[in-house]
Amino acid sequence: MNVGGLINVDVQILETNEDLLVRMRSHELDALEALYDRYKSFAFALAYKIVGGRETAEEVVQDAFMSVWKQAQTYEPGVGRVRPWLLSIVRNRAIDSLRRVRGKQTASLDEAWMVPSDDDIFRDVYGGLQRDQILKALDALPNEQRQAIEMAYFQGRSFTEMAEDTNTPAGTWKSRVRLAVGKLRQLLDEEAVS
Amino acid sequence: MTSPHVTEHLEGHLLGALDSADAARVASHLDACMDCAALLADAREVLAVLPASLEPMEPRASLKSQIMTAAMQAQRDENGPAPLPLPQSTQGRQRPPPWLAIAAGVFAAAAAAAVVWALVLQARLDDRDKQLADARLAAGAFANSSETLRMESEFSGNAVEAAIAMPSEGTIITVVVTGLPGLQSGDGYRLWLFADGQPQTGVPLTPDGQGNVVAQLDVDLAQFDAMELDAQPLEATAPGGELVIGGPLR
Numbered sequence: 215m216n217v218g219g220l221i222n223v224d225v226q227i228l229e230t231n232e233d234l235l236v237r238m239r240s241h242e243l244d245a246l247e248a249l250y251d252r253y254k255s256f257a258f259a260l261a262y263k264i265v266g267g268r269e270t271a272e273e274v275v276q277d278a279f280m281s282v283w284k285q286a287q288t289y290e291p292g293v294g295r296v297r298p299w300l301l302s303i304v305r306n307r308a309i310d311s312l313r314r315v316r317g318k319q320t321a322s323l324d325e326a327w328m329v330p331s332d333d334d335i336f337r338d339v340y341g342g343l344q345r346d347q348i349l350k351a352l353d354a355l356p357n358e359q360r361q362a363i364e365m366a367y368f369q370g371r372s373f374t375e376m377a378e379d380t381n382t383p384a385g386t387w388k389s390r391v392r393l394a395v396g397k398l399r400q401l402l403d404e405e406a407v408s
Numbered sequence: 409m410t411s412p413h414v415t416e417h418l419e420g421h422l423l424g425a426l427d428s429a430d431a432a433r434v435a436s437h438l439d440a441c442m443d444c445a446a447l448l449a450d451a452r453e454v455l456a457v458l459p460a461s462l463e464p465m466e467p468r469a470s471l472k473s474q475i476m477t478a479a480m481q482a483q484r485d486e487n488g489p490a491p492l493p494l495p496q497s498t499q500g501r502q503r504p505p506p507w508l509a510i511a512a513g514v515f516a517a518a519a520a521a522a523v524v525w526a527l528v529l530q531a532r533l534d535d536r537d538k539q540l541a542d543a544r545l546a547a548g549a550f551a552n553s554s555e556t557l558r559m560e561s562e563f564s565g566n567a568v569e570a571a572i573a574m575p576s577e578g579t580i581i582t583v584v585v586t587g588l589p590g591l592q593s594g595d596g597y598r599l600w601l602f603a604d605g606q607p608q609t610g611v612p613l614t615p616d617g618q619g620n621v622v623a624q625l626d627v628d629l630a631q632f633d634a635m636e637l638d639a640q641p642l643e644a645t646a647p648g649g650e651l652v653i654g655g656p657l658r
Contacts, residue, residue: 243483256459258464302452345462348461
């Protein structure tokens, strides 16, 4: 707002996540601050769910946002959606942390997730769904498929570990995860149009 | 195509649940197969909704300042001792906050958990007792704010900046104004709050020797739609002095 050419009031204007990444590429710290404000509660909830402790979860969140800050320097607009990318980084960092605690010698997940390229697109087609819609879809999964998602996604267990923990073959868990993802897609599509 | 499709492994690949041999085979295949890469992207869309199934949780307020401090440190490590590059203002979006350059300048002395406005005030104020008290006050208010509003103007050749922190709980707002020039004897600054264009209350603000002021006001800001800081004789009881800074509150 300008009053008599003297006052310049600068109010918060909602930028897209992609705009923020572009500005981070130019080392603009307030863009990182805005992205953090936007997703801190989701990122922290995810990290806490996986690692189970506030202190470690905060370390994970800090680590993840620092990764975003550093990788934003090479970000190219149009590569993919920022929200799922950011949360995938949080998940992978959390699981890396969990696996270090478990003493598992597994490769970092970062390579598979963290460098978006034309072949590694993070779309966000279900980004408009509300939490209750997602919970409804998850509740509609058969129990063993929901358990497979819980163990693989939120507990970061490999199929081999799942087999060892449950005396159920790894191939069965692999199939359950595969079926769960397919069924979940169908349920989310139904929620999206409802 | 040089290897069999890996469709049955795609979800496991995304989840990091494959053993190392399968993971390597899938990664190699994906480099060459657009069909499987497309199916991988489809599966990733579905898995991407899972974080949104969780109840959002708030981290400690100080985590934000830790991240900002770490980002500044990373920037310094990359750039060496030179000042941080400040971007040019672009119409249509928020300008970079002025604390950026100042915070970079005092970074070495800043504790890891310091909050941004604490850095600003710490750098600007000479009166260290008052400085630290104001800095702590502002730091706590901005760290726990639900929303902030920033304004900028020019007054008597000074760049004046104001920031308002709205509380996440309660009605106490915190106002920080920097860059206020000294006034002639008998004049003072007064902060006015307006509702429907009419002044409702006026609060005198007294800057320190460096032209900074931190004030906390117990008001329900929802009742007001604009704020102005003016400079006029101390005995004034209505706005109308020389306008210093101001604007809408929402």
